[in-house]
Amino acid sequence: MVTTVVVKVKQISTRFSIAVHTISLIAVTPDCTGDYIAGSVNTNPVVIRRIMGMLKKAGLVEVKPGVGGAALLKDPADITLLDVYHAVGVTENNQLFRIHEHSKIECSVGRNIEQVLQDELAEAQALMEQRLAQTTIAQLLEKFK
Amino acid sequence: MVTTVVVKVKQISTRFSIAVHTISLIAVTPDCTGDYIAGSVNTNPVVIRRIMGMLKKAGLVEVKPGVGGAALLKDPADITLLDVYHAVGVTENNQLFRIHEHSKIECSVGRNIEQVLQDELAEAQALMEQRLAQTTIAQLLEKFK
């Protein structure tokens, strides 16, 4: 028997990488417009505006309505990748891993799997996020030469 | 102005947690059928069969066609969460983070962001996966009392 299975998968949204791009750009080119950012990212201006809205809500950037132009509200050295990651909300309830629910409690595995896995996966996620927290936008900018 | 934005997000597929549940169950109840597993997980048997197919391909389990029943091909102490994670292929090309492409190279940020971010995020992902590699199915089973 010949079996062909194409496994399709998912990844964390490009919102995150676009947001990092956006903030870096604002740091390098203060008061740049959304259209300018969209040009560098090479996407639609509305996509940038949506992400800028999230960054505003997170208190990372400030946008001048009417006249246009964006500015950082924090020093690039004080903005970590984790800040941006959280700002664009790429994970539900900050849970990277989704765990199936409603396992049968009659079974010793089903009764415990949710909580045990929850704890294990939370630790794995925490390590990833700690690494994101160690890199600042300022550090990224140093690599853009 | 009142702004309400509901941010919907994504997570790693429950295939992973269901696969861990499945392997744990086989370890505890050798030769159990797919229907039995589906009962404990509380989902459709076909969902289990699909995941079992991936676990078979990864060389983790063996299923007896016709008669039914599954068995582990490795010792539970030699199966890590990372093995299962990779087996069910929840990330594309093993890249957890998706990075936007086609940034404008005329811009210093656009020219460098892809590679710089790629390196940073790969490190964060690696830390998470290393943590998954530190937990075995056997260790999980000890917690199911």
Next chain:
DNA sequence: CACCGTTGTAACCATTGTAGTTACTTCTCG
């Protein structure tokens, strides 16, 4: 051999997230 339960798969569907697009309103400054 025929039956029956199990596995292997294909096909389909509803739901959801993503990302792009159009269109229109609102805002500020010259």
Next chain:
DNA sequence: CGAGAAGTAACTACAATGGTTACAACGGTG
């Protein structure tokens, strides 16, 4: 006022997920 920019709703196309039905293939057992 007019121009340019941001805010936002609405729509689209596409893909992943997870459930479901249906059916073929397999392999013991009577």
